[in-house]
Amino acid sequence: MQHKKYNHKNLKWLWLSILLMLLDIETKYLIKTHFLVGEILSVLPGINFYYIRNSGLAFGIFANVDLCYRWTFIWITILIIIAFVITLYKMIGYSKYYSVSCSMIIGGALGNLLDRVLYGTVVDFIDIYIKSWHWPTFNIADMAICIGTIVLIVKHYYDC
Template sequence: MTKPLCSTGLRWLWLAALVIIMDLGSKFLIMGNFQLGESMPLIPYLNLFYAQNHGAAFSFLADKGGWQRWFFAVIALVIVIALIVLMYRSNAKQKINNIAYAMIIGGALGNLFDRMVHGYVIDFIDFYVNDWHYPTFNLADSFICIGAVLVVIEGFIAKPTSAAKSKG
C-alpha cells in the first residue's frame, strides 16, 4: 500500500526549490554585475567576490583536467536521489531532518546546475579576517552546510523509545 506523498518528507521539497531559486538568482546577479575576480566590500569581514570553482569544496581537484566535473555531478545526483528516498520513507512531521535534506538537495542541485551549464561553480561570498580569507563560497554551499549541521543536531535529540510511548 502506498502512502500519500503529502504525509511523507517529500512534502518539504518546496524548500529545495526555494533554495535553488535563491542560489541561482544570486549567481545570476553576480555574473551580470561583476567581472571575474572583481571584489566589492559589503560589511567588515565580508566581500562579494566573483570566482569560478572548477573543483569541489575549497577548489579540491580544480586543476585535474575536467574529469572532476562529471565525477562531482554523479556524486551530487547520487546524494540527491538518496535524500529523496529518505524523505519519502520519513514522516512529514519529522521536520528537522526533512528541512535539512531539502536544504542539501537544493544546494546540491544549484551547484550541479552550474557545473553542467558553465563547467564550474560560481562562488561569490568572501569571508575574511585581516589578511586571512576563507575559501570563497556561495548560497548553495551555505545551505548544504546548514543542512548537514541540522542532520547532526537531529542525531543528538533524544527520541522517545517504544517503551516510553507505550507508558504515555
C-alpha cells in the first residue's frame, strides 16, 4: 500500500490567515468604537468609511432569513474553512500563489465567522463609489476572500 505524501510545510502559510483575521478584527473594532451605525466619513475621493451591520451573506444577500438559516451559514463557513485548511495541507507541487490564496480565503472567512458567531452580524465599512454608484459595502475579510479567490482562479486558469 502506497502512502500519500502531504505537504505540511504549506501550513506555515496559516500565519497569513491569522494576520488577516487579526487585521479584520482590529479594523472592525476601530469602526465600532469610533463610529455610530450609519455614520459616514469621506476618506479619499471615491472611498468612504460607512459603518453598517450586515446580517446577510456577501453583499447583504439573505439578510432577512430566520436564525436557523444563519446557523446553517455558520456551519457551512466552518466546513469551507476546514476544506481550505485540508487543501493547503495536501497541496504538493503547487506554487506558493495557491498557498497564499488559500490562506487569504481562510483568514477572511475566520474574520467574518467570528463576527457572525459573536454578534449575529458582520461589520462592513468600506464604501467604494463613483458619483452616485456605490459598490456594496465590505470589510477587510471580504477583501481577503475576494483577492484570494481571484488569485486562485487566475493561477489555476494559467497553470492548466
